Amino acid sequence: MRSLIVANWKMHKTIGESVAFAESLKTIHRDPHECDIVIAPPFTSLRPVADAVAGSSIGVAAQNLHHHADGAYTGEISARMLVDAGCQYVIIGHSERRIYFGENDQLINQKIKMAIQSGLVPIFCIGETLPEREQEKTYEVVEKQLKEGLNNFGADDIGRLVIAYEPVWAIGTGRTATPEQAEDVHIHIRQVMLAKFGDMTASQIRIIYGGSVNAENIDKLRERKAINGVLVGGASLKVESFSKIAGY
Numbered sequence: 001m002r003s004l005i006v007a008n009w010k011m012h013k014t015i016g017e018s019v020a021f022a023e024s025l026k027t028i029h030r031d032p033h034e035c036d037i038v039i040a041p042p043f044t045s046l047r048p049v050a051d052a053v054a055g056s057s058i059g060v061a062a063q064n065l066h067h068h069a070d071g072a073y074t075g076e077i078s079a080r081m082l083v084d085a086g087c088q089y090v091i092i093g094h095s096e097r098r099i100y101f102g103e104n105d106q107l108i109n110q111k112i113k114m115a116i117q118s119g120l121v122p123i124f125c126i127g128e129t130l131p132e133r134e135q136e137k138t139y140e141v142v143e144k145q146l147k148e149g150l151n152n153f154g155a156d157d158i159g160r161l162v163i164a165y166e167p168v169w170a171i172g173t174g175r176t177a178t179p180e181q182a183e184d185v186h187i188h189i190r191q192v193m194l195a196k197f198g199d200m201t202a203s204q205i206r207i208i209y210g211g212s213v214n215a216e217n218i219d220k221l222r223e224r225k226a227i228n229g230v231l232v233g234g235a236s237l238k239v240e241s242f243s244k245i246a247g248y
């Protein structure tokens, strides 16, 4: 399975800063690269970044989308607009969306449905909080997020889905899950997917890890077979650190 490395820039970078990064990454990127590389800039930079990486295999992701096709939803962005802006992927259900914007599993389910219908690959984020981990509820929490987030989907719908396991306590805290902790949950997620969708589909899904990934801890994470890539926040903002993580 090809691994996937995603740069999640969150609410950082102007258009000029985004394009400068993308152009500089493109100069060191050679196809075929050993893994798939995707940049998730803020909405305003989607089209400029898509243009800057055109002609390379570097992909573009949005960080969110609205669950309706169009309509009177001031301030929102539709899947069709994202496709039009050059996206192939979209991050859905990030813990910051869940915590600060009240997104729940039912809404996330509708967003994943909209992404799939529109031809976007959803990067579906799940993960437990620190109290949940301390109460040994990690498996229970991720199972619920998977079941509700993927409710009413069949194996045919989710062939290209990416699942990002991001323990909330490891995001932006500098406190990364150990490779063992991450691998353990990844194996569990794979089992849940196998039970729900069967071998053929569940074995193709990439399960990536996110939470304080950086140039120092990437090698240890990469050694784990159950970890099919990473979703990188803080360390994706500089070309130097991101390019090390991306294996250049």
Ligand code: PGA
Pocket (backbone or CB within 6 Å): 008, 166, 170, 171, 172, 173, 174, 210, 211, 212, 213, 231, 232, 233, 234, 235
């Ligand atoms: P971080 O963010 O790498 O800064 O912890 C990861 C994420 O939120 O996707």
